[in-house]
Amino acid sequence: MQQDINGLPWMSPATKQQALAKLHGIANKIGYPDKWRDYSKLEIVRGDELGNVDRARKFEFDRQLSKIGKPVDRGEWTMTPPTVNAYYDPQMNDINFPAGVLQPPAFDPKSDAAPNYGDTGGTVGHELTHGFDDEGRQFDAQGNLRDWWTEEDGKEFVKRASCISDQYSNYTIIDDIKINGKLTLGEDVADLGGLLLAYLAWKDDTRGQNLEPLDGLTPEQRFFVGYGQSWCGQTRDESKRLRATVDPHSPGKYRTNGVVSNMPEFQQAFHCAG
Numbered sequence: 430m431q432q433d434i435n436g437l438p439w440m441s442p443a444t445k446q447q448a449l450a451k452l453h454g455i456a457n458k459i460g461y462p463d464k465w466r467d468y469s470k471l472e473i474v475r476g477d478e479l480g481n482v483d484r485a486r487k488f489e490f491d492r493q494l495s496k497i498g499k500p501v502d503r504g505e506w507t508m509t510p511p512t513v514n515a516y517y518d519p520q521m522n523d524i525n526f527p528a529g530v531l532q533p534p535a536f537d538p539k540s541d542a543a544p545n546y547g548d549t550g551g552t553v554g555h556e557l558t559h560g561f562d563d564e565g566r567q568f569d570a571q572g573n574l575r576d577w578w579t580e581e582d583g584k585e586f587v588k589r590a591s592c593i594s595d596q597y598s599n600y601t602i603i604d605d606i607k608i609n610g611k612l613t614l615g616e617d618v619a620d621l622g623g624l625l626l627a628y629l630a631w632k633d634d635t636r637g638q639n640l641e642p643l644d645g646l647t648p649e650q651r652f653f654v655g656y657g658q659s660w661c662g663q664t665r666d667e668s669k670r671l672r673a674t675v676d677p678h679s680p681g682k683y684r685t686n687g688v689v690s691n692m693p694e695f696q697q698a699f700h701c702a703g
């Protein structure tokens with residue numbers, strides 16, 4: 430990402446310096462927290478779901494209240510280790526990958542590098558890019574809401590980001606419902622930036638290696654298939670309609686097609702017409 434930022438023709442050295450400070454300030458949290466949370470005071474009773482939920486909510490509420498007046502715990506996670514997901518937190522400036530997302534079918538240690546970079550590499554790049562999307566870019570390396578962009582560079586960012594929101598606003602989710610490209614902008618930017626970074630990282634990691642086709646697919650094709658497979662899924666029509674209004678993520682189909690249609694590397698890999 431440092432290489433990527435340094436290579437941006439439109440960003441001034443002043444903003445680049447701030448961006449790199451932010452990049453180097455990002456904490457990488459992988460697998461599970463350094464310190465386990467103490468649940469010993471939470472009472473779980475077999476056969477009493479309502480009571481369990483009630484006690485668990487009170488337990489969590491008290492935990493949140495007890496933070497008041499204390500320093501921020503930068504080791505805290507807001508996802509549990511088995512969660513199959515990942516996140517960037519702008520106020521903590523950290524990227525978090527629970528153990529659950531670092532296993533097959535996402536990350537497969539037995540697989541060759543290409544699909545792992547397409548899938549998990551894309552996820553890592555996605556969370557990194559969140560630090561610099563329309564929301565994340567408003568926070569600095571310490572997680573403070575502070576504008577560190579020159580006015581001109583801020584305008585250039587908005588101009589470029591609007592290409593993405595215009596692109597996604599053209600995609601139909603169901604019936605006559607289209608993606609709200611302003612709602613999904615941060616996620617769409619993170620998807621594109623993420624896969625670009627994953628591709629750069631994969632090429633860097635395998636430089637000088639003679640990568641062979643496997644299962645009838647070239648390494649480049651396997652990279653993109655790995656990415657596409659991470660978004661396979663089924664959603665009911667009712668859920669599609671609901672999510673169109675509230676979910677900041679585009680549907681999986683466009684998280685795939687919207688990204689690869691912006692990558693000449695994909696066009697090359699699959700010999701698509703220009």
Ligand SMILES: [Zn+2]
Pocket residue numbers: 555559616619
């Ligand atoms: Zn995201």
